[in-house]
Amino acid sequence: xxxxxxxxxxxxxxxxxxxxxxxxxxxxxxxxxxxxxxxxxxxxxxxxxxxxxxxxxxxxxxxxxxxxxxxxxxxxxxxxxxxxxxxxxxxxxxxxxxxxxxxxxxxxxxxxxxxxxxxxxxxxxxxxxxxxxxxxxxxxxxxxxxxxxxxxxxxxxxxxxxxxxxxxxxxxxxxxxxxxxxxxxxxxxxxxxxxxxxxxxxxxxxxxxxxxxxxxxxxxxxxxxxxxxxxxxxxxxxxxxxxxxxxxxxxxxxxxxxxxxxxxxxxxxxxxxxxxxxxxxxxxxxxxxxxxxxxxxxxxxxxxxxxxxxxxxxxxxxxxxxxxxxxxxxxxxxxxxxxxxxxxxxxxxxxxxxxxxxxxxxxxxxxxxxxxxxxxxxxxxxxxxxxxxxxxxxxxxxxxxxxxxxxxxxxxxxxxxxxxxxxxxxxxxxxxxxxxxxxxxxxxxxxxxx
Amino acid sequence: xxxxxxxxxxxxxxxxxxxxxxxxxxxxxxxxxxxxxxxxxxxxxxxxxxxxxxxxxxxxxxxxxxxxxxxxxxxxxxxxxxxxxxxxxxxxxxxxxxxxxxxxxxxxxxxxxxxxxxxxxxxxxxxxxxxxxxxxxxxxxxxxxxxxxxxxxxxxxxxxxxxxxxxxxxxxxxxxxxxxxxxxxxxxxxxxxxxxxxxxxxxxxxxxxxxxxxxxxxxxxxxxxxxxxxxxxxxxxxxxxxxxxxxxxxxxxxxxxxxxxxxxxxxxxxxxxxxxxxxxxxxxxxxxxxxxxxxxxxxxxxxxxxxxxxxxxxxxxxxxxxxxxxxxxxxxxxxxxxxxxxxxxxxxxxxxxxxxxxxxxxxxxxxxxxxxxxxxxxxxxxxxxxxxxxxxxxxxxxxxxxxxxxxxxxxxxxxxxxxxxxxxxxxxxxxxxxxxxxxxxxxxxxxxxx
Numbered sequence: 001x002x003x004x005x006x007x008x009x010x011x012x013x014x015x016x017x018x019x020x021x022x023x024x025x026x027x028x029x030x031x032x033x034x035x036x037x038x039x040x041x042x043x044x045x046x047x048x049x050x051x052x053x054x055x056x057x058x059x060x061x062x063x064x065x066x067x068x069x070x071x072x073x074x075x076x077x078x079x080x081x082x083x084x085x086x087x088x089x090x091x092x093x094x095x096x097x098x099x100x101x102x103x104x105x106x107x108x109x110x111x112x113x114x115x116x117x118x119x120x121x122x123x124x125x126x127x128x129x130x131x132x133x134x135x136x137x138x139x140x141x142x143x144x145x146x147x148x149x150x151x152x153x154x155x156x157x158x159x160x161x162x163x164x165x166x167x168x169x170x171x172x173x174x175x176x177x178x179x180x181x182x183x184x185x186x187x188x189x190x191x192x193x194x195x196x197x198x199x200x201x202x203x204x205x206x207x208x209x210x211x212x213x214x215x216x217x218x219x220x221x222x223x224x225x226x227x228x229x230x231x232x233x234x235x236x237x238x239x240x241x242x243x244x245x246x247x248x249x250x251x252x253x254x255x256x257x258x259x260x261x262x263x264x265x266x267x268x269x270x271x272x273x274x275x276x277x278x279x280x281x282x283x284x285x286x287x288x289x290x291x292x293x294x295x296x297x298x299x300x301x302x303x304x305x306x307x308x309x310x311x312x313x314x315x316x317x318x319x320x321x322x323x324x325x326x327x328x329x330x331x332x333x334x335x336x337x338x339x340x341x342x343x344x345x346x347x348x349x350x351x352x353x354x355x356x357x358x359x360x361x362x363x364x365x366x367x368x369x370x371x372x373x374x375x376x377x378x379x380x381x382x383x384x385x386x387x388x389x390x391x392x393x394x395x396x397x398x399x400x401x402x403x404x405x406x407x408x409x410x411x412x413x414x415x416x417x418x419x420x421x422x423x424x425x426x427x428x429x430x431x432x433x434x435x436x437x438x439x440x441x442x443x444x445x446x447x448x449x450x
Numbered sequence: 451x452x453x454x455x456x457x458x459x460x461x462x463x464x465x466x467x468x469x470x471x472x473x474x475x476x477x478x479x480x481x482x483x484x485x486x487x488x489x490x491x492x493x494x495x496x497x498x499x500x501x502x503x504x505x506x507x508x509x510x511x512x513x514x515x516x517x518x519x520x521x522x523x524x525x526x527x528x529x530x531x532x533x534x535x536x537x538x539x540x541x542x543x544x545x546x547x548x549x550x551x552x553x554x555x556x557x558x559x560x561x562x563x564x565x566x567x568x569x570x571x572x573x574x575x576x577x578x579x580x581x582x583x584x585x586x587x588x589x590x591x592x593x594x595x596x597x598x599x600x601x602x603x604x605x606x607x608x609x610x611x612x613x614x615x616x617x618x619x620x621x622x623x624x625x626x627x628x629x630x631x632x633x634x635x636x637x638x639x640x641x642x643x644x645x646x647x648x649x650x651x652x653x654x655x656x657x658x659x660x661x662x663x664x665x666x667x668x669x670x671x672x673x674x675x676x677x678x679x680x681x682x683x684x685x686x687x688x689x690x691x692x693x694x695x696x697x698x699x700x701x702x703x704x705x706x707x708x709x710x711x712x713x714x715x716x717x718x719x720x721x722x723x724x725x726x727x728x729x730x731x732x733x734x735x736x737x738x739x740x741x742x743x744x745x746x747x748x749x750x751x752x753x754x755x756x757x758x759x760x761x762x763x764x765x766x767x768x769x770x771x772x773x774x775x776x777x778x779x780x781x782x783x784x785x786x787x788x789x790x791x792x793x794x795x796x797x798x799x800x801x802x803x804x805x806x807x808x809x810x811x812x813x814x815x816x817x818x819x820x821x822x823x824x825x826x827x828x829x830x831x832x833x834x835x836x837x838x839x840x841x842x843x844x845x846x847x848x849x850x851x852x853x854x855x856x857x858x859x860x861x862x863x864x865x866x867x868x869x870x871x872x873x874x875x876x877x878x879x880x881x882x883x884x885x886x887x888x889x890x891x892x893x894x895x896x897x898x899x900x
Contacts, residue, residue: 014776016775017552019505027558049807051806054475082527087470113839392594
């Protein structure tokens with residue numbers, strides 16, 4: 001078998017072009033959309049004073065696994081490099097951030113707000129819409145315990161989705177301290193993570209099944225389970241403006257519960273004042289996903305029209321971020337916007353353009369002798385701020401029209417001797433087939449900038 | 451030894467935070483600069499109608515090594531993944547492009563112009579300014595033999611550097627066909643790649659040494675070496691406007707030489723007309739670097755004030771791009787802008803801002819009771835297009851000023867009860883220490899937008 005392969009290679013047989021399972025190419029129309037979305041999201045990050053940083057795609061495994069669970073380990077792209085170092089491709093932006101802030105703390109100054117947009121790698125079983133390499137847009141606020149920072153993360157999620165022209169979304173809020181306080185009250189603090197794990201299934205298996213599992217698996221009494229069930233079915237939207245009045249009574253449980261509720265109250269004070277739409281966020285005590293990693297307020301954002309694609313932006317407070325690297329622990333709060341999921345959703349909602357080109361106009365060439373002039377003409381338009389593509393050869397005009405239609409240019413201008421001499425043009429509108437006569441380059445620029 | 455390590459881990463000893471040798475973090479001020487530069491370069495790519503695409507960071511080794519030399523093989527990050535696939539981190543954007551165009555040819559349509567900005571990995575010995583992971587900005591024009599495409603690549607290099615406010619650079623041009631034609635003329639076509647390898651050293655070892663090596667290593671006669679030396683010392687700038695007249699006589703050598711010269715002439719026809727500064731490009735027959743991979747016109751760009759950092763943008767025509775993957779070979783021409791080298795140069799020229807924040811203003815907080823109002827105030831400024839950071843806690847005003855000075859905000863506004871009630875502010879200019887009284891939010895926005 002091996003020999004056959006070698007023989008084939010000797011004959012310089014062709015290599016079949018393919019990507020690895022779970023990896024993908026991003027083709028022009030999607031790549032244009034993705035790049036435009038990232039520009040908008042970065043614009044929001046910057047407007048809130050978050051700065052970009054970059055960390056390597058490859059790190060010492062020891063650095064990345066400091067906090068990794070067994071499950072995560074199986075999904076790693078881990079190997080020995082040529083210098084026999086045990087290295088791993090990053091699987092998120094959070095662990096590298098922890099290393100980064102400890103390593104560069106003195107030059108950064110605290111608090112420190114960073115964003116990181118880049119790809120991470122997980123060897124999960126590929127499935128629809130899930131890839132082994134995908135893009136995460138993380139933003140984090142390091143070095144303050146103030147809930148103002150938590151509220152800012154929610155504002156950034158809100159503003160980012162709005163910047164992407166997405167209006168129908170809900171940011172679901174909860175606080176890890178509420179679950180902690182509840183378990184403390186019924187003396188099952190040692191079972192908090194199991195409670196979270198089971199409660200997390202509520203949307204899949206329903207409240208009744210969650211009740212059964214809590215009783216069986218955790219050996220809780222009916223009264224204990226009742227307490228939990230009452231809590232996790234508390235939703236702000238069932239109480240409207242009376243919500244905080246309604247949950248006021250629970251503050252008496254213990255200091256943890258009281259603290260958890262007061263943090264949410266303070267966050268609401270800010271969210272109510274900063275002018276964001278209160279339809280886009282709500283408190284829901286059943287939100288459990290990821291709570292295990294977090295220490296305070298958490299959030300999970302879903303698109304109202306397609307909750308089934310899962311959370312498109314989630315995060316929370318994690319006050320033990322840097323404990324693997326430093327005894328001076330740094331508090332942090334942050335979130336991640338799932339750009340790939342958002343794109344999947346926008347594709348399904350059919351709001352993504354199918355254009356394969358950023359150029360508004362194609363200059364078609366009619367005459368070999370005027371190619372240089374055609375390029376000069378294109379540059380005049382570019383200097384006026386218009387994106388222009390020039391068909392690089394003289395060929396049949398029908399072929400050049402077909403090219404523009406395939407790529408998605410809005411307009412085509414055929415260029416030759418007449419255009420060079422008279423400075424008049426026929427602008428072909430490729431959407432409706434109109435041929436618009438234009439009597440000067442100035443009018444053309446005005447028309448194209450409409 | 452192993453046991454000790456395990457013991458340490460049990461004790462939860464700290465992990466020393468460090469990056470791999472040859473890898474690096476990019477800190478805020480540099481990351482802001484790099485991101486801004488890439489936005490400008492992508493803007494130029496798009497204006498010329500190039501589209502973004504993305505290919506995975508990880509590919510089958512077989513795909514990437516189709517054309518790899520032994521030297522490149524040693525520098526690979528190559529390993530078996532969990533599914534025992536032989537995989538490699540990409541070492542450039544060109545081989546993945548070849549796979550991509552063959553794989554997606556039908557949906558793309560030809561000609562196809564793409565850009566790819568992303569990181570590549572090479573295990574070279576780390577040295578000053580060279581990293582094992584670095585960013586390449588590639589742009590390529592696939593599917594046409596027309597020299598108009600070659601000229602467009604040169605225009606894009608020119609416009610990109612101009613967009614970065616770099617004026618003092620030179621794009622050195624040559625044509626692989628000229629060297630081929632010369633070797634054909636003196637009957638040493640089988641030695642072309644050796645000639646190129648030796649000629650490439652001219653800037654390091656000087657013309658006299660190149661002459662000696664050509665004679666000794668390649669066993670060429672004195673007459674043969676003379677012919678080569680005459681050629682490789684031909685520089686357009688020694689002949690000014692008479693250059694093409696001067697080299698006209700060499701067209702008689704053979705069809706290859708004639709074709710090579712005519713291609714340069716046609717390219718010049720376009721470059722002269724499109725309004726780019728002729729001081730920024732010139733023909734130099736000693737340009738040999740990379741010629742081995744190319745089949746036509748090549749270019750290499752250096753910064754006039756720091757030629758020592760090497761080429762910051764180079765490329766050329768490679769008409770055998772896809773031969774590993776398809777019998778329908780596709781011609782291509784493209785170049786790569788070395789963003790990391792450009793940043794190194796700009797750092798040395800001290801034109802990079804040291805600001806660690808994209809936010810123009812820091813809102814300092816004076817009063818716990820007005821934190822929510824302070825965030826609302828910040829959002830009003832953001833909605834007017836101003837990037838604003840809010841200090842997340844109430845602390846001593848001196849500490850908040852020190853923070854702003856460290857991060858590099860231009861202005862600070864202290865916010866508390868008075869500001870909430872009167873809508874008047876004191877704008878502290880952190881560059882000169884001025885305190886500017888502002889009597890309304892509208893005046894503040896105007897001032898900050900100046």
